Amino acid sequence: MPGPxxxxxxxxxxxxxxxxTIEVTLSAVNNVRLMNAANYQRFTERLDFKYVGGxxxxxxIRLVIPENGHWxxxxxxxxxxxxxxxxxxxxAVPAARSPQQQAS
Known part of the structure; x- marks a missing residue:
């Protein structure tokens, strides 16, 4: 089946x-869409899909990954x-600091 x-x-x-955070640099106005693996599959099959961005x-442009998974x-x-x-x-997400590190 052909893609989009x-x-x-x-x-x-x-x-x-x-x-x-994902930082995307562009040379012109385009759509930037961040999507999980299931929605990417739907995108390639020309079905309705959900994404972050526009x-x-x-x-x-910077987009933040909303949940753990394949993106x-x-x-x-x-x-x-x-x-x-x-x-x-x-x-990358900054590593969480332990309570002992925060107290110093």
């Missing part, structure tokens, strides 16, 4: 922890003229 009928760039983020009018980022042209050049950077 518009151009897109796919980034497989693999398993990530909730709270991890039209990115400025760059960079994907799609940069796509749906409703736009051309596919932006893009890059992605993961900003």
């Amino acid at each position: 009928n518009f151009r897109f760039t796919h980034y497989d983020l693999k398993p990530q922890r909730a709270g991890t 039209v990115a009018r400025k760059s960079p 994907h980022v799609i940069v796509d042209t749906e409703g736009h003229h051309g596919l932006a050049e893009s890059s992605i950077k993961l900003i």
Whole structure:
């Protein structure tokens, strides 16, 4: 079955922890969509899917992973003229400090 009928760039983020920030840099206005593995599968099958994000009018855009799991980022042209050049950077969740570290 063919995928979506518009151009897109796919980034497989693999398993990530909730709270991890994703920074996406774009060369033009495009959609940036952060979705879990089940919704990415629905996206590729042209079914309704859910995501975090939307039209990115400025760059960079930052999105936060809402829950632990396998995540994907799609940069796509749906409703736009051309596919932006893009890059992605993961900003890890800061490690939780123990009560002894907070007291010092």
